[in-house]
Amino acid sequence: GNSVTQMEGPVTLSEEAFLTINCTYTATGYPSLFWYVQYPGEGLQLLLKATKADDKGSNKGFEATYRKETTSFHLEKGSVQVSDSAVYFCALIYNDYKLSFGAGTTVTVRA
Amino acid sequence: SQTIHQWPATLVQPVGSPLSLECTVEGTSNPNLYWYRQAAGRGLQLLFYSVGIGQISSEVPQNLSASRPQDRQFILSSKKLLLSDSGFYLCAWSEDLGEKEQYFGPGTRLTVT
Numbered sequence: 541g542n543s544v545t546q547m548e549g550p551v552t553l554s555e556e557a558f559l560t561i562n563c564t565y566t567a568t569g570y571p572s573l574f575w576y577v578q579y580p581g582e583g584l585q586l587l588l589k590a591t592k593a594d595d596k597g598s599n600k601g602f603e604a605t606y607r608k609e610t611t612s613f614h615l616e617k618g619s620v621q622v623s624d625s626a627v628y629f630c631a632l633i634y635n636d637y638k639l640s641f642g643a644g645t646t647v648t649v650r651a
Numbered sequence: 652s653q654t655i656h657q658w659p660a661t662l663v664q665p666v667g668s669p670l671s672l673e674c675t676v677e678g679t680s681n682p683n684l685y686w687y688r689q690a691a692g693r694g695l696q697l698l699f700y701s702v703g704i705g706q707i708s709s710e711v712p713q714n715l716s717a718s719r720p721q722d723r724q725f726i727l728s729s730k731k732l733l734l735s736d737s738g739f740y741l742c743a744w745s746e747d748l749g750e751k752e753q754y755f756g757p758g759t760r761l762t763v764t
Contacts, residue, residue: 572752574752576755582758583657583741583755583756583757583758584695584741584743584755585755586752586753586754589752629694629695633752637683637685637700637745637751638710639685639695641694641695643694644694
C-alpha cells in the first residue's frame with residue numbers, strides 16, 4: 541500500500557546543531573511528498589513539499605529532496621533553534637486526496 | 652487569505668454522551684474538507700472527507716459520523732462516545748483533488764472520561 545515510515549524520536553539537540561529526520565515511503569506511482577510541523581498545542585502546518593523526483597522543497601532553513609531511487613524524503617536543517625522544537629510528520633498523498641502520515645518525530649532543541 | 656476554524660478547542664465528555672465538533676473555512680469556495688484523528692503519540696488517521704455539500708466519504712468504520720450542511724462547514728458527530736474516541740481531531744481543507752496540499756485547523760482535543 542501507500543505508506544510512510546519515519547525515524548522514531550524523540551530527538552534532542554543543542555542549538556545550532558544539524559538536524560536530520562529520515563523518511564522513506566512506499567507507494568504505487570509517484571506521489572507528492574510533504575513535511576508537516578506541529579508546534580505544541582497547535583494543528584499541523586505545511587513545512588515543505590516536493591511533487592516529483594529530484595525536487596527539493598525548502599522553507600525556514602529546512603530542506604528535503606525527493607529521491608526516487610531510494611524512495612526517501614529526508615528532512616534536514618543545518619542549524620536548529622529552540623523555536624524548531626516541534627513534532628515533524630512526513631506524508632505522501634495518493635489517490636488525489638489521501639494523505640498518509642508517518643508516526644511523527646518529536647524534536648527538542650535545547651539552548 | 653483562507654482561514655480554517657475549529658471549535659471547541661478542548662472538550663471533556665463522559666462515555667455515552669453525544670459529540671459535535673465544528674469546522675469552518677473562510678476565504679475559499681467549494682473546498683475539499685477532511686477530518687483526521689491523532690491518537691496520543693501517533694500519526695494522523697483520515698476519518699472522513701467531503702468534496703461537496705452533502706457528500707461524505709468514510710475512510711474508517713467507527714463510532715463517528717460527519718456531515719456537511721453548508722459549503723464551508725464540516726461537522727464531526729457521535730451519538731455515544733467511547734473511551735477510544737479520545738484524541739486530537741483535526742479538520743483540513745484543500746482546493747481540489749489532484750495532490751493539492753491540505754491546510755489544517757488548530758484542532759480539538761477530546762477527552763472521553
